[in-house]
Amino acid sequence: MDFVDVVDVVSAALRQLKTEPYGESYISRKAMIKVEASIEDLVRIKNFLVYDHDELKEMLEKLVALVFKIEDFAETQFLRRMHVRSVGFGGRYIFILRQMSNLKAKVDFRSDMRKIELEVDGVIKESGVIKERHPREQSDVVGFEEDKRQLVGWLTKSNSSPDLGFLLISGQTGSGKTTFATEIYKSPELKRHFKFRAWVSASEDPVSNLRSILQQLDGDSTVYMKSNEAELKEKICEILQKKRCLLVVDNNVTNPYELFEIIPDSALSDEGNGSRVIMTIFRYTFLIEYFMLEYRSSLHYELKPLKEEDAWHLFLKKVRFPDNVKSNQSSDLDYNKLKSKIIAISRGIPSAIVVLGRFLSTKKSYKECLEVLDRNPIEGNEDSVSKMLALMNSDLTSRSRPCLLYFGLFPKGFEIPVRRLLRLWLAEGLIENDDPNPEDNPAWVKLQIRGMIEIAKRRKDGSPKTCRLMPGILHDICLSKAQDIFGLFHIRPTTPVHESSDHASPSPKFGVRRVAEHGGIKHNSYEDSHMQHLRSYLSTCNTQKKDTPALEVGEFLSEVIGHRGFGMLKVLDLERVYKPELPHNLGHLYQLRYLGLRWTYLDKLPHSVSELLYLQTLDVKHTNISSPPNSIWKMQHLRHLCLNETRLDKPVGKHGISLPELQTLWGIFVDKKIPVKHGLDRSTNLTKLGLTSHEDSVEELYGWIIKLKDLKFLRLTSKNYYGQASKLELNSLSCLDNLTNLYLHGKLPKLDERYFPLRLESLTLSVSNLKKDPMPILAQLPYLSNLRLLADSYTGKEMVCPNDGFESLRSLKLWMLKELEKWTVEEGAMPILEELEIRCCHKLKELPDKLDLAYIDKIILTNMEKDFEADVRAKINRMKNSSKILKPQELPVRCHCQDDVKQVSIHFLIY
Template sequence: MDVQAVFSVVVEKLRDPLIEKSITFNLVKDQVTVVTDNLKEMQTLLVAAEVENEFNDEVKKWAVEFLLVVYKLEDVIESFFLHRMHIRRRGFGSRYFLIHKKLKSGLDLRNEIREIQNEIKNLEASWKQCDRIPNHGEPLLPERRSSYEDEGLELNQQNSSSYSVNEESYVIGFREDKRRLVTRLTDTFLRSLHVISIVGEVGSGKTTLAKEVYGSTEIQRHFNCRVWVSATVNIPRDVLLSILKQIDKSIVDEEASNAELEAKLRENLRNKRYLLVVDDVRSHEVLSGLRVAFPNQYNGSRVMLTTIRKDVAWSADPRRLPYQLKPLSDENAWHLLLKTASLPDNVSYAEKFKLKRKFVSRCQGIPSAIVGLGGLLSTETVSYEERLIVLEHPSWQLDSNELNEVKSKILASRRYNGLPFHLRPCLLYFGLFPKGYKIPVRRLLRLWTAEGFVKKSSPMTSEDVPRTEENTSDGSPEDVAKRYLQELLDRQLIQKTCSIDGSTKSCVMLGELHDLILSKAEFIVLFHIHRTIQDLETAASTTLGVRRVAEHGDIKDYPCEEPSSIQCLRSYLSFDNQNEDAPKKETGNFLRRVIRHQGFGLLRVLDLERVYKPQLPNDLGLFYNLRYLGLRRTFLNTVPDSVGNLPYLVTLDLKHTNITSLPNSIWKMKHLRHLWVLKLRLDLSMQENCSALQTLWGLWVDEKSPVLKTGLDWSINLRKLGLTYHLDSDQDLFEWIASLKNLRSLRLTSLNNTGQPSKLNLQPLPGLENLKHMYLLGNISTLLVLPQSLTVLNLSFSMMKEDPMPILAELPNLTYLRLLADSYIGKKMVCPSEGFSQLRILKLWKLKELQKWTVEEGSMQNLQELEIRCCENLRELPGVLMHRSAIEVILTNMPNEFIYNVRAVESMKSLPSA
């Protein structure tokens, strides 16, 4: 039951040192402790009811009443704390006259705590009157659970890493489908623009198959322009912008009209053979906004879409038969299960045959159902008998006419029920985002932390999660949040996309699970999705109040005059980025009304990422409790000076805005850990309070910067640093960087007074043992020895005359290397034998002087992807690499003769041996 998850979050908030200090000072700590202990005892009753499958309507009503008490406790304590903060912020004279108010507030708090204690007594009495309640009146948990459905699935958390699914497992049974679709798409006989549709039931693997086709070598060779968009985004503007960004980010004008975007798209697709994939099309109107923007040049361009509706597929292109995706065969279905689940070693052949027969009859060849069931069965602690219980559960005995989507939802529910309580709020939080929305990991982790969902110490032990470089850190909130995310990924509850180095870049929730958690979040009033005024009718009238609002429509319709709809608000996230013609006045009006109702807000999260120029209230600083302020890509020119009055702000994200200055008062933020700006000169003269800072990205340093006078010794905890500088001497700068022992990511750009790349006097950085990512833009005369910990390295405009490869080859952990424009201006390059032992991806861009490249035997043994772009004088690909079949070679704007030679060798490799 998710009520327990909410209670655990509230208890964690009360453990905040600032709140503990406040209630201790006012002599109510003992009362609060008694209340929380009583609530914990009542929580065990709810757990017992769920275990015994006795969660009837009467118990649900009691659970809501329990939740009301929990929320009331949270509101009372936080409001009191913020009231004290409000008084402390006044001047001395005002504070003297407010002493009596302070004393009164303390008395009010004690009285309110007593009221909550009385409500708990009444709640206990009503519990005893409920019918069919297990352990009647006994606040004790049973020693063992009687149902595998409630306990057995939770065993998954004990070995969550054992069922991480490799991407290969999802394409089992699709090889022939992939071959046929690739043949259709690359058919040179059909030169006009054609639409090819993949049709299949929910969970049948349409998107997986489309991704396999889209990423295949044959498709990459045949089409010189490929674009993938999801139909879940709004049509046509967001789709047009998404397509243009994938073609060339530099041509995107966020403020252009739709007609201008269409014209620009036609212009950039002219003379290109392109492939557009539109995923998850559910209506006839989805493609209508795109047809006018895509030219038909009779050069073999194609559009491929996935859909569950045959009528949509037929209307997209009546000339072509839709490609009907069939369920997996019994053998392929069993093979996929074995890829996603491990059977105990002691299972006999007869038992395995019985499992296989029952499994095949239940899943009916639907890949999503198979993978989901694999997640349920993937733990060695689950016995053979318990696996049979899952397969024989009555909820699997569906009528043959029912949709396979029901099966996917059952699987999603079971996997959700297997989650430990500390992960449930984190998973439910995905429901705040629009369906199919790809959430950047940096955004998600910061939001979880700001909301108070992350415990101070993770409940997982070293046996629960394998030790990796990502989870052996010091246990900061961000590190714990990262472990939470990894566990959700391991349980296959969300999907991820990876960045260049293989780390998780963004994640998205599966559709059937998204639908499920919305209903669960609604029951506990975790958040409200606001689209229209009608959406709020039930939420606004609830006695629990609205605690989080996600705006998917227009916030001007929000009924702020209803106290219950605004006075308990903790978070406001807006996804209304459709109208970019005028600043968003409604956002400012809404926030002003919140301040008016609350006086000083309980708001912890204000996330307006991608909202066009939202108007912020001047008294934004009254949101004393704000922990997260996200204004990335809002194109704002200024922020209110009062932003410096947010004492507990942890994240301030101003990246991709037009903000050129910030008030000096931001350095009073003792809790600020993450600051993103864009080429902003900061006055660091008051920096002594910012020792907590971990991220400082977008800093501009020149001779006028106070940093040169005051130093940056306070920033020893920095993990991520990005700065651009123009200095006569950068010696002091590099000495400071060398002292940042915790640094993990570094981006340095050296510019001259005209804004062009200039000299970057790279110094040895031997002490940066944690540095993983490095991006250097500027002229480097000689490449010195770099930190051995580097995994990702980008060099641009380095103008190196000496071959850098012998030095780079010695980096033992380097997996991704990009030598960008004019990074090397020599004519010969040699990769020594046994070098680059871990390198997987290599990109050589615009090395215009390079003529000969030699790779010695034994070098780059693990190379998987090689991209060469605009190296116009390079004569040939190294012979050692030419004959490795495991390497994917991508050539862009290379001489025809070079391309011909590479393709000829690849064709020879594909021929059968004699």
């Protein structure tokens, strides 16, 4: 148990308790003051403590247990009062009897608190005689290009090779097995050679593995949901015998026999279909020997540490020093010292090099890097990666460290929607502000700068959509610490609660406080004593049984609410659980903060949802809920409301209740039946708004929108009563000073130079029917980096990007501008454009001559005329032969799908 993590998690818990109504009792307040004082003393003397001392570890565990006891005590008292108010006189009589039996619990609580207080005091006194001592100090494919080329050739039989069916990639922790396998899997040669490909991250559940393989090879995610293991194996065997497939099994397979006994030798032979299997494994000799004996067509490839020059090259790619540092001869000595130190510490292990590079990425010189490493010496041994991760962890702020540990709740490599992550952090009390722009969140920024999280996918406007933890080894550390500190009880899909495993404990230290299900809820999987203090339930299940509602959810929640009549849940995240059955007394989860029902296809909400007065997030997007209860207006703490283009009933009474804390309102439908006045117009703190309206409501709507001074994201769609795009007669939006992201779908009035706010960064126009060229106006927006002109947004024949315009534009998309014939780019316009996409502009003849292609990384053409394609090819070829070119570039002639390509390339999407 790490001292710094304990302090930060305990401090986060106390911060939340102090801001909630729970801490109002005298006992709770006194306990919190004592714990805070103890933490301050421990922080003050931490440099005198011995980190690996068993007594210190035991004391830290007791400190965490005490904080959880304070939390349990304070919340239980509060929830009892909430419950009494809702049950009437009879319930109050029962409550009095229970309170009498609760006196012993109060006495025990005081006694436990006093014991911990005395232990902390003892450690502090002892530290006064201890001599001062310092605390213990704590991917890219580089160097394997030739090996990759040779293995790809062997897998595709494009060069002379052994009879290769199985390819086993092994290596020590952090050696880059997954990264190397990914590079092979993504290679264009394999994409062409294997029409059917599947990638599975192996788990302990063979049925999940088999189902995942079938979904990728056969394309239907629902057909096999009810199939048993034998039926799944039979189907996979049938596919492998009929089709040429490439199968990659990642995640350090340790017991693959069950998974691969289904693969017939004939499917892997060249006389058959020539399918291939790639596996990443740890350095287990018996596995290698097994495959070499069992399958004669096996090849074992062991990833060795990088050579010195390759290791240094990878480090420089990650740290990215300024050019003036690289050219400064006075820093040559520091350069050589740093190079030697990095090579010695990393020992050529790619993961260690990446961690070091990211950790030092904010440093401006070689000397700064050396100073940091000298202050925190790391020996180059087997545990160097873990120590470097600990070093990165120690560099985080006290508020961002618990946010990092929270990633342990999700499976390794799991892509987490950013909006989901930020709102979960908010509900858990880890952050106070969950701005819709993650770049404004200090914890997010800190973790991203340190390279601990990466953006997995981006939205069409360039904003982050999903993220994941990086590098892979970091997940194991977060999971281990989260289990120790958070009281996380991690359930595997097929592991009963009484069985021990790496991720489940039969007797959690602090009770079950957070459950993360990576499969379905199992009936009677939990002991009632473990569930009494459950705070969070998350589902990360990606498969849906679309014909079987999840009835177990109702049973599970009924157990959580239990005989006390209420539950302590703050987070109920059922995203992608098909039609979960919610109990009628859901409202007895009085302190629920987060109710995530996105992609559940739920038909209705229980009426008792009106009792969730402390709810912060209600997400029913992609459900069948057409009319949320009117009681939503009572939720005074609601910050994020995501609907599915549904009507929200007007509050009762002319002076109805407003939603003062509301920041996100998405998916609402507005017409004359649901007017803005005396309802929506009272929510004036919105930062993100997405709605659909009828044209007869636009005027009233505009009067409300221009009052939203904090608005950053705005998406407006105008439809008539037939569902067709209609007039969006909005006057100038320039008064919205904070608006950075705008999407307008509907017929716009004539634009003028002051129509759009100056801070706009992303703009999408669709069906705008603009007859006058909008480019001269848009070119003046100084921060505009992403522009999308979609179908019929502009109906003119000629478009001109003026001199020196679009100075910040990085992405431009022109879709279905049916009348556009000529596009002109004047001198100096769009100087840093990186991505250009043109789709279905059939009358457009050529690319502008003055469009600077030197910086463009990607050109995507979809359904364009052959003459236009030829013109693009010619211009790129001329650019390649000119002195202006900045880097070698290739031009793939034809691709059948849209991939991320770093070089300039043309993509032809075939429909």
